[in-house]
Amino acid sequence: MEIDAAQRKVLVRDLQRGDSAWESYDQLLIATGAVPLCPDLPGSDAVDICGVNTLESGLEIRRRLDRGGMKKGVVVGGGYIGLEMAEALVRHGLEVSLVNRAPQVMGTLDHDMGALVSQALRDVGVSLYLEETLTAFETRAGKVTGVVTDRRTLPADIVILGLGVRPNTALAASAGIPLGDKGSIRVNERMQTGVAGIWAAGDCAESFHLVSRRPFHIALGTVANRHGRVAGINLGGGYATFPGVVGTAVTKICQMEVARTGLQEEELRELGIEWISAVIKSRTRAGYFPGAGEITVKVLAERGSGRLLGGQIVGMEGSAKRIDTLATALHAGFTVEEMINLDLGYAPPFSPVWDPVVIAAREVAKEL
Amino acid sequence: MEIDAAQRKVLVRDLQRGDSAWESYDQLLIATGAVPLCPDLPGSDAVDICGVNTLESGLEIRRRLDRGGMKKGVVVGGGYIGLEMAEALVRHGLEVSLVNRAPQVMGTLDHDMGALVSQALRDVGVSLYLEETLTAFETRAGKVTGVVTDRRTLPADIVILGLGVRPNTALAASAGIPLGDKGSIRVNERMQTGVAGIWAAGDCAESFHLVSRRPFHIALGTVANRHGRVAGINLGGGYATFPGVVGTAVTKICQMEVARTGLQEEELRELGIEWISAVIKSRTRAGYFPGAGEITVKVLAERGSGRLLGGQIVGMEGSAKRIDTLATALHAGFTVEEMINLDLGYAPPFSPVWDPVVIAAREVAKEL
Incomplete structure (x- = not known):
C-alpha cells in the first residue's frame, strides 16, 4: 500500500x-489501528508466546489451553490485557505469574491505587514479579519453556504478552x-x-x-x-467534531472493579501541574444493605484553583461505573467544590447518602 | 414551641x-422536616392503616406482619414509599393491591416510562388499580377491613399509605x-x-x-x-452555599431499577418549555456478556437549543446509577450534542461500547 x-x-x-x-x-x-509491542529478545519467536490483539489470537490461546497439559502461565505486562489474561489463566486452572516493570500493576493508576489491584491479584493466587524486566525467553525445540527477567527465570508452558500497542x-x-x-x-x-x-x-x-x-x-x-x-x-459531507477525551477506562479483575479518568500523578508531574488529592474508603451501598462492598476513591484537583484533574476507583461490584460522574465533571471543567453538591442518585441498594466520589471530592476541597 | x-x-x-x-x-x-399526607376520610383512624414516615412506623408494620394472619394488603399511592412497601408485602407472602390516582405508578416519571414500572409490579403479582381515588376505609370493631375507591372496595387486612409529604x-x-x-x-x-x-x-x-x-x-x-x-x-461562622438540585431520585422494585433526574413532561408543560425526546432500549453490559439485562433510557432536551432537560431510566441491575451521568450533565448545562462525546467507562462487564444514556442523547440530537 x-x-x-x-x-x-x-x-x-x-x-x-x-x-x-x-x-x-x-x-x-x-484507519490502520495499532500494532502490539513485541520485544525483539532471544527466543521471542518460540511457540506458545502469545500476543492478544485480535479475536483470532484470543481464540488461539483458548484452543491451546483447552488441549490441556499446561500448568504454568506467565503474563508479561500489568495493564488491562495482562490482568484480564492473568484472570483467564487462573480460571483455566493454571499457576500464574505476572512480570511487570513498574512497582505496581495497572500503570494507568497512581501507585497507591495500583497497589490495591496488585493485592487483589495476589489474593486470587497470581504471583507478582514487580520492578522486573523481561530479558529473554527460554526455549526447547522451538517451544517456550521459561521467561527470563533481570532477576530470575520463571518456568512457563505458555506466555502471554500484554506490553501495550x-x-x-x-x-x-x-x-x-x-x-x-x-x-x-x-x-x-x-x-x-x-x-x-x-x-x-x-x-x-x-x-x-x-x-x-x-x-x-x-x-x-x-x-x-x-x-x-x-x-x-x-x-459524507456532514459536519461533526470530536472535542477530545478525558482518559476514562474501566476493567474488572475477578471480583475487583477498577476505573480511572483524567490525569494521574505521573502525568501531572510531567505537565508541571501541581495537585492536591484525597483517598477515601466507603461502601458501594448503604452500610446496612446486603451486598454492600468496599470502594476506594482517589480524587485529584489542581492546587489553588481546585479544578478537578482526575479520579481513580478500586472496589467491589457497583464501583467502576461511578467513574462516569468524575468523567462528566471533567468534561464540564468542575472544581471539587462544585462537585460537593452534585445531585446524584441515592437509595440504600445503590449508594451511601453521600456518593463515594462526592465524599472524595469533598475531602480534597477541605485541603484547598 | x-x-x-x-x-x-x-x-x-x-x-x-x-x-x-x-x-x-x-x-x-x-429543621422541622415534613409531615406525611393523611386523608381525613371515613374510617381513617382504624387500626392497621399505616403510614411509613419514621423508622419506628416501619418496625411497627413489620411486627404486625410477623404476628401472622394477614393475607391481603392494600397500598394507597404509587410513589417511592408505596412501591417499596408493595414489594415488602409481596415478600411477606401477602396478596397485594395498589391504588393510584394517576394512570401509571411512579408519577415522577413520564407515563411511558411509568408504564414499565407498572408492568414490573404486575409481573411480581401486585394488582394495580390505576386512575382510582381513595374515598373511605371499611372497618369492623375499629380495625380496617377494606379500602373503598370511587370504583370498588378492596378487602384489606393491612393498609399502607404512601401519599407523600x-x-x-x-x-x-x-x-x-x-x-x-x-x-x-x-x-x-x-x-x-x-x-x-x-x-x-x-x-x-x-x-x-x-x-x-x-x-x-x-x-x-x-x-x-x-x-x-x-x-x-x-x-458556625463559615461560608458555604447550596446552589440547588436537579431532581435526581432512584429506587428499586424487586429486580427493576428506576431512576429519574431533571424535569419530566408534566413539569415542562407547566413551565411552558418545549421539548424533544427519545426513548431507547439497550443492554446494561455488552450484549454477549453474562448478566446483560435490558435498560430503557428516555432523554428530554429543549427544542431549538438542545439543552438537556432531564432523563429517566428503567432497567435491570446496573441501570439506576447511570442517572448520575445525566444529573452531572444537567449541573453542567450540557446540550445533548455535547453529551455524544462524553468519555464514559467501557468494558464488556459494565456497558455496551456506547453507554445507553449517550445512545439516548444521540437519538435526541438527531431530532434537533
Whole structure:
C-alpha cells in the first residue's frame, strides 16, 4: 500500500491475486489501528508466546489451553490485557505469574491505587514479579519453556504478552502526513489530517486531552468508535467534531472493579501541574444493605484553583461505573467544590447518602 | 414551641416536665422536616392503616406482619414509599393491591416510562388499580377491613399509605417567616430564611431547581443532608452555599431499577418549555456478556437549543446509577450534542461500547 496525496491516488495490492493497481480517491480515510509491542529478545519467536490483539489470537490461546497439559502461565505486562489474561489463566486452572516493570500493576493508576489491584491479584493466587524486566525467553525445540527477567527465570508452558500497542502509522508517515503524540496521526476536531483529502480515525489517530489541554494518543475501542462516527459524518459531507477525551477506562479483575479518568500523578508531574488529592474508603451501598462492598476513591484537583484533574476507583461490584460522574465533571471543567453538591442518585441498594466520589471530592476541597 | 424573632427568643416546652421557658438565641435553625399526607376520610383512624414516615412506623408494620394472619394488603399511592412497601408485602407472602390516582405508578416519571414500572409490579403479582381515588376505609370493631375507591372496595387486612409529604412549616409561618414552593420555608443559597438570625434546612426548606431555574421543594434525604451541611457551616461562622438540585431520585422494585433526574413532561408543560425526546432500549453490559439485562433510557432536551432537560431510566441491575451521568450533565448545562462525546467507562462487564444514556442523547440530537 502506498499513498500519492498530490495525485489523490492509492496503490492497492490485491493479496490474493498478488498484483497492484493505483486507485483514485476524493477523500481517503486511514484507519490502520495499532500494532502490539513485541520485544525483539532471544527466543521471542518460540511457540506458545502469545500476543492478544485480535479475536483470532484470543481464540488461539483458548484452543491451546483447552488441549490441556499446561500448568504454568506467565503474563508479561500489568495493564488491562495482562490482568484480564492473568484472570483467564487462573480460571483455566493454571499457576500464574505476572512480570511487570513498574512497582505496581495497572500503570494507568497512581501507585497507591495500583497497589490495591496488585493485592487483589495476589489474593486470587497470581504471583507478582514487580520492578522486573523481561530479558529473554527460554526455549526447547522451538517451544517456550521459561521467561527470563533481570532477576530470575520463571518456568512457563505458555506466555502471554500484554506490553501495550503503538499506533500503526508507517503508511501515513510515508505519505508525508504529519504525526503527533506517540507517533499517532495528527488530526483536527473533524478528524482531518494535515494533508488535504486525507482523514484518520481509530487507534492510529491522535485525540485531544481535555484536562491536559494537549494532543494525546489513547488506543481504546470507545475512542476509536467515536473517531469513526465523526470521520464518517464529515467524509459524507456532514459536519461533526470530536472535542477530545478525558482518559476514562474501566476493567474488572475477578471480583475487583477498577476505573480511572483524567490525569494521574505521573502525568501531572510531567505537565508541571501541581495537585492536591484525597483517598477515601466507603461502601458501594448503604452500610446496612446486603451486598454492600468496599470502594476506594482517589480524587485529584489542581492546587489553588481546585479544578478537578482526575479520579481513580478500586472496589467491589457497583464501583467502576461511578467513574462516569468524575468523567462528566471533567468534561464540564468542575472544581471539587462544585462537585460537593452534585445531585446524584441515592437509595440504600445503590449508594451511601453521600456518593463515594462526592465524599472524595469533598475531602480534597477541605485541603484547598 | 413559639418563635419571637424580634427578641431572638424561642418558647421551649419541656415535654417530660410539662412546663415552658423562653430561651434566647443568636442563630436559630429550623429543621422541622415534613409531615406525611393523611386523608381525613371515613374510617381513617382504624387500626392497621399505616403510614411509613419514621423508622419506628416501619418496625411497627413489620411486627404486625410477623404476628401472622394477614393475607391481603392494600397500598394507597404509587410513589417511592408505596412501591417499596408493595414489594415488602409481596415478600411477606401477602396478596397485594395498589391504588393510584394517576394512570401509571411512579408519577415522577413520564407515563411511558411509568408504564414499565407498572408492568414490573404486575409481573411480581401486585394488582394495580390505576386512575382510582381513595374515598373511605371499611372497618369492623375499629380495625380496617377494606379500602373503598370511587370504583370498588378492596378487602384489606393491612393498609399502607404512601401519599407523600408536605413541609412541616406551621412554626415558621407563625413566626412570620416567608414561605415558598409548596409551603416550604424560603431560603437563600446559604440556607438563611427571610428573617434575620433564622436558618432552615431539610424537608421543611426550599431548594432551587437548576434546570427550571425556579424555587423548588423536594423532600429527599440526600437534599436534606446537603442542606444541613451548608446551614451548619454558615451557622458556625463559615461560608458555604447550596446552589440547588436537579431532581435526581432512584429506587428499586424487586429486580427493576428506576431512576429519574431533571424535569419530566408534566413539569415542562407547566413551565411552558418545549421539548424533544427519545426513548431507547439497550443492554446494561455488552450484549454477549453474562448478566446483560435490558435498560430503557428516555432523554428530554429543549427544542431549538438542545439543552438537556432531564432523563429517566428503567432497567435491570446496573441501570439506576447511570442517572448520575445525566444529573452531572444537567449541573453542567450540557446540550445533548455535547453529551455524544462524553468519555464514559467501557468494558464488556459494565456497558455496551456506547453507554445507553449517550445512545439516548444521540437519538435526541438527531431530532434537533
